[in-house]
Amino acid sequence: MNALLCSLLVSATFVTLCNAQCYVILNENTPDNLSNECKDLDGVTHPMNSTWKTESCVECSCGQDEINCCNTVAVPVGYDKIKCQKIFNKETCSYKVVERENAEKICSVSGWIL
Structure with a gap:
């Protein structure tokens, strides 16, 4: 019982510190029909353990x-939102924060949230 409580405490602490946006999709398996693949929300199938x-x-x-x-995208926080803007790059799955008046100038960011 103590081991279970300890593992729950560690998990809760990790989730609190991480603040990641995660979700679970249950497989539609039945005991007599176990599949070796998963189907995502777009209907695409993926091999087991991939x-x-x-x-x-x-x-x-x-x-x-x-x-x-x-x-997997870290979102910038703690920057001058009046002077600067965040721009998302879909190819690299990342943001950069640049000046609104001159997109060549990078703005200082004090933190990122995943």
């Missing part, structure tokens, strides 16, 4: 019972 990244920069993994997916 990982992939979606067009929206979400990394997913296929397990026997579920697909686990988490956002």
